[in-house]
Amino acid sequence: MDCMTRLNPLARLASVFTTPHAPEDFLRLVNPLSSARQLRGIVTRVDRETPDSATIHFRPGRGWHAHEAGQWARIGVDIDGVRQWRSYSLTTAGGEDPAITVTAIGAISEALVHRTEPGDVLFLSPPQGDFVLPEHPRPLLMLTAGSGLTPVMSMVRTLVRRRSDADVELVHSARTRETALFRDELEELAGLDHGLTVHHWITGERGRRFDLTSTDDLDATVPDWRERATYVCGPTEMIDDAEALWRAAEVESRLVIERFAPITLPGSGGDGGRVVFEKSDKEVDADGATTLLDAGEDAGVIMPSGCRMGICQSCLVPLQAGRVRDLRTGEVHGDEGQLIQTCVSTAAGDVYLDV
Template sequence: MHRLTYPHGPDRFIELFDPTAVADETVGTISAIEHPTERSVRVSVRPNSRWNGFVAGQYVEFAMEIDGRRHRRMFSPAQSQHANGALEFTMSVNPDGVLTRHIQQSARVGDLVVLGDVSGDFHLPQARPERVVLISAGSGITPVMSMLRTLIDEQYGGEIDFIHYCRSASDALYAAELEQQEGALPGLRMHCVYTREGGVHFNAEQLAQLVPNYHHAQTFVCGPAALLEATRTLFDEQGISERLHQEAFGLATPAAGEDETGGEIHFKRSDRSADNNGQTLLEQAEQAGLNPEHGCRMGVCFACSCTKTAGRVRDLRTGEISSAGEEDIQICVSAPLGTVSLDI
């Protein structure tokens, strides 16, 4: 084989036909690109042989090279865990985000994607419960869509209530499929709530009306912070918090208090300073012309970890306030309280 491919090795010859075949990491090729709504993009990615699968509900690190730099985010595959072939990722496009905007505007079939580790505790238990409630809002539908498709493939014999919230029918990412799946299983019931077309956001009365027996179900919720907080409060009040499983796809940015703005952000290694405007430290570093390492922008991948040398920060996931001393923090989920110094 080496003689046939001289002066290059056989890997170089194979790479001309399939660049994923000789990759030393899990990569995939974009095989299809769709635009289900004005604010979203859907890509199908065919992974190479290093892909080991996932469990419905988990997320995977998704990366692409853009202008010479690798940009990473975490996305949940939306297909059944039993499906073979391409992985399906449906993403809301962030107008200020590099990766999703690139995929929407510039990505092409044949482009390469790097697939990192599969992670996450938000998934169906191996022993399927008798009753399942799936609740999502916006692009938070993808992990629970994977759960639904997986249960359909397994011909699940229990009860499923699927509740999805979005602004309007034109914003619903899987409206047609959800409607078609209504009769896919005897115990499956669909509830699409359009909040700008007469529907209301999640509340206790609505859940009791749609799913009277939710107290006895295992409930899986993915969506923005407001939905997670509302469901967590309800399940805590009902004393059934152990039946609630949640995954966030974004961060809540709390209204800044008197101690959260003002002061300065000092970037010590870069010898730069900027007035604290209350945004995350990653955003303020970028506004200051810096380009710190980062990935998911959600506090999941730890790519943005750095040392805070002085000052206090608030963790936007938990609301916790740090000490004023030196410690490692994730700048994508940390908002400064007054003056803060970073080793960037």
């Protein structure tokens, strides 16, 4: 008889005294990581990166698995009594204790950067994502801008400290040297001859961003870019330009991208309408450009979410009635009971959701 079997009678006995609560609900008061219902993490350290960004280290509870370099996780925080979720890239080396680096843009990121302290509890989902290092060693090019550096930083930390055959060219765009994330660490790593070359492209000094509408900047900065596996993470315009350029150069198969926003069609918003959240007993008027996910969160509804890009399927909610428009395709659809991706759907008339 294994240990779990021996403990079951004790758990059943304990439940007699804790009903209607589960025994772990009381254990959580002593150890906040003990919950079997919701994965949590304890903040262990907060490092200030810039005046408006911070790296938050945390110790996850059971249910977490070691992340691969480049992956992300959903992070939940309670704001004004409502649990809000956002997805953040994990910035420590693959397999190491996790951390996220957050820039204070939006209510959740503002709270994380300016109000998080050691000992605080974060709500978590396990690491996920396919923006990861190639299986076999090869020369790499990393093109990033702003917070797009965060998943790539995990890759850099994984490679240059563990692989003697690392060959990484990193081109990072930032507005100023002071706001360039990880600038000192990157320059230090590059100076140690660990196979890393860093090109900081400061738009405030150059007057423009690194240009991917032609090959001029690439040819001047990384002449062998066509032979490298390339990872791109940053603003949508930057990613779109990279896709077009690599396609024109017939090396699109060597391009790996990470988007922080869904691909949507121009002018593909729905007509808008009243969105009713049945279980939450709330409703709100939403225009044709506001996703059902954003509409729910703005109304104080605890909405399931994940990548917020239409990829991970974590935001699925049953449709009770009404029609919605998919921002990626412009298609209007809606059958009773159909699961709707709320992060990429808008109201095409009145909508009733089972949440």
